[in-house]
Amino acid sequence: MADLLLDDRGVILTCPNCEQRNRVLYERLSDPVRCGKCKRELSSPASPVEIVTAGDFDRLVANASIPVVVDYWAPWCGPCRMVAPELQKVAARRAGRILVVKVNTEALPDLGQRFNVRSIPMLAVFAQGREVARTVGARPASDIEAFIDQAIHAHR
Numbered sequence: 001m002a003d004l005l006l007d008d009r010g011v012i013l014t015c016p017n018c019e020q021r022n023r024v025l026y027e028r029l030s031d032p033v034r035c036g037k038c039k040r041e042l043s044s045p046a047s048p049v050e051i052v053t054a055g056d057f058d059r060l061v062a063n064a065s066i067p068v069v070v071d072y073w074a075p076w077c078g079p080c081r082m083v084a085p086e087l088q089k090v091a092a093r094r095a096g097r098i099l100v101v102k103v104n105t106e107a108l109p110d111l112g113q114r115f116n117v118r119s120i121p122m123l124a125v126f127a128q129g130r131e132v133a134r135t136v137g138a139r140p141a142s143d144i145e146a147f148i149d150q151a152i153h154a155h156r
């Protein structure tokens with residue numbers, strides 16, 4: 001699968017058939033998507049997406065039609081490396097129902113500061129524009145899914 005990218009309006013999916021880049025707007029993340037060029041149906045984002053700017057992050061959490069799970073990490077953090085493959089599994093299993101993003105707190109210190117991230121790895125769930133739950137520490141995919149389910153359920 002091609003690397004996922006994201007900009008201030010949506011997630012960019014590269015069509016595996018014709019390589020056309022298609023933007024899926026944040027407010028339509030839960031809808032089925034067809035390639036604008038060859039009309040082939042595209043699969044929902046099934047991998048964590050790295051956040052590049054704080055502005056993209058803000059637009060995403062404000063507009064996303066599905067819950068956003070944020071992994072705050074840093075290159076020097078050993079336990080963060082253990083979380084990465086577990087989050088990959090979660091993103092694949094929940095494709096189309098949640099969007100998993102990664103925030104490098106070293107590259108984006110303003111986000112870490114704004115959300116008061118004191119220790120990493122930290123996972124947070126955003127729904128309808130606001131943070132509804134957070135948890136610190138590495139854990140297996142099944143525990144991450146239980147945490148997400150509880151966060152979303154409690155929010156409804």
Ligand SMILES: [Zn+2]
Nearest residue numbers: 015018035038
């Ligand atoms: Zn295509």
